[in-house]
Amino acid sequence: MAAQVHVPSLLARAGTASVLTLAAVGGTMLAPGTVTEAQAATPSLKALNVAASKKGSPYRWGATGPHRFDCSGLTVYSFKKAGKKLPRTAQQQYNRTRHVSASHRKRGDLVFFHYGRSVYHVGIYAGHNKIWHSPRTGAVVRLEKIWSKSVYYGRVR
Secondary structure (H helix, E strand, O other), X not given: OOOOOOHHHHHHHHHHHHHHHHHHHHOOOOOXXXXXOOOOOOHHHHHHHHHHHOOOOEEOOOXXXXXXXXXXXXXXXXXXXXXXXXXXXXXXXXXXXXXXXXXXXXXXXXXXXXXXXXXXXXXXXXXOOEEEEOOOOOOEOEEEEOOOOOEEEEEOO
């Protein structure tokens, strides 16, 4: 039988620094750019967690997982695991999403890199101006700062 502890007296005896330590130790450690299970109520946030779980997976052109990905393959795979179907290419995905401004972007939105009107790369917005993506041959799925101002944002419906 487990011993019962009176929380207020335990906190009074532990002191502020110890309470903060207990909270830190008892908390859940997450990879940067991921959300807790409670926060992952939307398919977009679930997809964000799936993409983050693929950290380190190698890039392969045309691959849609589960072990290798190209950029749009990672988004297709992540959203499929979250219950949403996306078209195969970054351009097709852009055409299918609800476009949002940078000021209204949310974690789990897609980030489309473009040259003129042509979309050439996609990742999943992780917050703090970072994305999870599969960048190029020789690279792996990773969290990276958005390096260009030539981006569009799209929300999966």
